[in-house]
Amino acid sequence: xxxxxxxxxxxxIGAFAAAVLTAPLWLAPIGAGYPDLLQxxxxxxxxxxxFNILFGFTGYLSFGHAAFLGVGSYAAVWSFKxxxxxxxxxxxxxxxxxxxxxxxxxxxxxRRTGIYFSILTLAFAQMSYNLAxxxxxxxxxxETGLQLTTSDPRILDKMAGIDYGAALPTTDLxxxxxxxxxxxxxxAVLMIIGFVIAVRIARSPFGTxxxxxxxxxxxxxxxxxxxxxxxxxxxxxxxxxxxxxxALLACTDPLAGAERMQWTASGEVVxxxxxxxxxxxxxxxxxxxxxxxxxxxxxxxxxxxxxxxFDFLPGWLQGIVVTVSGLFVxxxxxxxxxxxxxxxxxxxxxxxMEGVGRIAKLFRKDGGAANSSVSTAPGE
Amino acid sequence: xxxxxQVKNVNKSFGGLKALxxxxxxxxxxxxxxxxxxxxxxxxxxLNCFVGRLTPDTGTVDFDGTSLLGKQPHEINQVGVSxxxxxxxxxxxxxxxxxxxxxxxxxxxxxFKLNPWQRVDSIAEVREKAEHLLADVDLQDKKDMIAxxxxxxxxxxxxxxxxxxxxxxxxxxxxxxxxxxRADTNKTIDLLKRxxxxxxxxxxxxxxxxxxxxxxxxxxxxxxxxxxxxxxPEQIKGDPRVQEAYLGGAHL
Numbered sequence: 001x002x003x004x005x006x007x008x009x010x011x012x013i014g015a016f017a018a019a020v021l022t023a024p025l026w027l028a029p030i031g032a033g034y035p036d037l038l039q040x041x042x043x044x045x046x047x048x049x050x051f052n053i054l055f056g057f058t059g060y061l062s063f064g065h066a067a068f069l070g071v072g073s074y075a076a077v078w079s080f081k082x083x084x085x086x087x088x089x090x091x092x093x094x095x096x097x098x099x100x101x102x103x104x105x106x107x108x109x110x111r112r113t114g115i116y117f118s119i120l121t122l123a124f125a126q127m128s129y130n131l132a133x134x135x136x137x138x139x140x141x142x143e144t145g146l147q148l149t150t151s152d153p154r155i156l157d158k159m160a161g162i163d164y165g166a167a168l169p170t171t172d173l174x175x176x177x178x179x180x181x182x183x184x185x186x187x188a189v190l191m192i193i194g195f196v197i198a199v200r201i202a203r204s205p206f207g208t209x210x211x212x213x214x215x216x217x218x219x220x221x222x223x224x225x226x227x228x229x230x231x232x233x234x235x236x237x238x239x240x241x242x243x244x245x246x247a248l249l250a251c252t253d254p255l256a257g258a259e260r261m262q263w264t265a266s267g268e269v270v271x272x273x274x275x276x277x278x279x280x281x282x283x284x285x286x287x288x289x290x291x292x293x294x295x296x297x298x299x300x301x302x303x304x305x306x307x308x309x310f311d312f313l314p315g316w317l318q319g320i321v322v323t324v325s326g327l328f329v330x331x332x333x334x335x336x337x338x339x340x341x342x343x344x345x346x347x348x349x350x351x352x353m354e355g356v357g358r359i360a361k362l363f364r365k366d367g368g369a370a371n372s373s374v375s376t377a378p379g380e
Numbered sequence: 381x382x383x384x385x386q387v388k389n390v391n392k393s394f395g396g397l398k399a400l401x402x403x404x405x406x407x408x409x410x411x412x413x414x415x416x417x418x419x420x421x422x423x424x425x426x427l428n429c430f431v432g433r434l435t436p437d438t439g440t441v442d443f444d445g446t447s448l449l450g451k452q453p454h455e456i457n458q459v460g461v462s463x464x465x466x467x468x469x470x471x472x473x474x475x476x477x478x479x480x481x482x483x484x485x486x487x488x489x490x491x492f493k494l495n496p497w498q499r500v501d502s503i504a505e506v507r508e509k510a511e512h513l514l515a516d517v518d519l520q521d522k523k524d525m526i527a528x529x530x531x532x533x534x535x536x537x538x539x540x541x542x543x544x545x546x547x548x549x550x551x552x553x554x555x556x557x558x559x560x561x562r563a564d565t566n567k568t569i570d571l572l573k574r575x576x577x578x579x580x581x582x583x584x585x586x587x588x589x590x591x592x593x594x595x596x597x598x599x600x601x602x603x604x605x606x607x608x609x610x611x612x613p614e615q616i617k618g619d620p621r622v623q624e625a626y627l628g629g630a631h632l
């Protein structure tokens with residue numbers, strides 16, 4: 001464990017920022033160096049960082065965070081439609097709207113703890129999902145999803161004299177289109193800011209109270225702390241992160257659909273956080289990266305690619321191996337994810353970060369004294 | 381002497397069971413007041429009425445001139461009542477020094493403060509106070525350890541430090557030596573005597589007569605939900621009603 005001093009945190013943040021900004025270079029050799037996937041890494045990394053503030057720090061397992069992701073996307077697309085194609089107002093409104101939404105849902109859900117809290121959040125998210133499909137169709141455009149049209153008002157753009165003519169407009173940041181690498185760097189910068197905020201929260205008295213809630217909420221109440229507003233603040237902050245992630249999804253690809261709010265999407269961020277290491281600072285980003293990487297790489301494998309990989313085997317064996325491994329790739333990549341998740345949870349309950357910690361310990365002679373649990377050492 | 385805690389006519393029933401029956405209690409400032417009684421006498425129920433975990437059906441509980449009834453546990457703590465639990469309630473995943481810093485922050489910043497931008501380790505006064513209290517309970521060598529790794533006796537002392545750091549006006553101790561070895565018990569008695577010098581009023585619930593008679597200035601004996609006797613330790617020792625109810629006629 002590295003002591004969480006101000007200096008070490010600066011090193012951590014610096015190293016994180018450098019690694020994220022140079023990601024196109026060092027991820028290229030493993031086939032992940034293209035902008036679409038890099039954008040996903042940054043967006044879902046941000047989503048998981050925020051989720052970790054609620055789940056990892058405070059110990060409240062929300063199964064409905066995709067609702068905030070969806071709300072963020074809708075808010076951003078509406079900003080594109082009504083105001084301007086510039087991404088900054090979209091991001092601002094998405095964070096604002098999802099924050100208010102989280103305030104309302106958190107206020108009700110946080111009346112309960114443990115499994116009841118999880119079920120309440122799940123219920124709210126599924127309600128949002130179904131509402132988006134049915135009665136809220138005027139806002140969400142139902143099954144088709146909310147899309148840009150050439151006839152959108154875009155008041156601010158009109159005032160600034162920007163005319164997209166007959167073509168469908170594209171999102172931009174003061175003229176720079178938010179696709180490809182610029183899109184990735186925009187998401188990456190916001191993720192780094194999000195990471196810095198998470199580090200500051202973890203080191204603050206506020207963050208200490210959040211960890212105390214996770215550790216022993218009863219004692220904290222009898223210690224003179226009103227735990228509800230602390231938990232609610234954590235809930236709203238993590239909802240705002242989710243809204244920001246949703247907005248970025250819309251910035252890089254300006255449409256929003258209700259399926260973004262489905263429970264599978266909520267479950268995915270839980271997996272990312274646990275896989276990487278709940279309660280650690282870097283873990284959720286790792287977890288998000290690993291899951292999105294596997295999703296892209298393994299789901300792209302098909303029968304022909306497998307045949308060529310196992311070409312060196314004798315014909316009959318090649319057939320068997322390809323049939324078996326075929327179950328784990330393509331449409332079946334979830335099977336790989338499931339197996340990986342089981343292995344991690346059984347052998348590394350603290351997630352990938354625990355694995356990193358164990359390896360680091362092997363290389364350190366004085367590792368014996370640093371035998372503390374991962375959850376208490378978010379900077380590990 | 382002025383009374384800091386006034387309990388009048390308190391009743392509490394759980395279904396058909398009358399757990400507290402017209403309990404009257406007056407705790408004087410600066411004293412150690414022990415509440416003893418057999419299992420099921422209502423001692424812990426009474427304590428729970430003081431800290432906001434339970435609300436009495438009838439009666440009043442006044443602390444330092446204000447009523448404690450209807451207040452949340454954190455509000456009661458903020459007016460100066462701290463509690464040590466029967467099984468130590470600590471922040472098991474956090475370090476010892478963090479365990480003591482949390483109540484210090486609670487006293488300094490109140491029940492809620494949104495300060496996510498300040499570094500907790502930069503607040504020197506809070507850390508110093510916490511480390512000072514850990515030294516008072518002889519845990520300074522273990523201050524960076526995780527609280528769950530402590531022995532039961534050490535956890536108890538840690539919890540005591542967490543309460544003392546708040547400079548409470550009233551400290552409630554629910555069986556502070558339960559499950560401890562004789563040696564640990566004696567250490568705890570010494571510690572409680574030492575903190576007695578700070579002038580904190582204490583209510584002690586205890587089964588161990590050795591502990592009670594070493595510490596208490598005044599003893600209330602409860603049986604079947606009501607206070608059957610009250611007085612100085614020597615008066616209680618000789619009271620035949622107490623021996624009948626509590627000790628089944630055996631001699632102390």
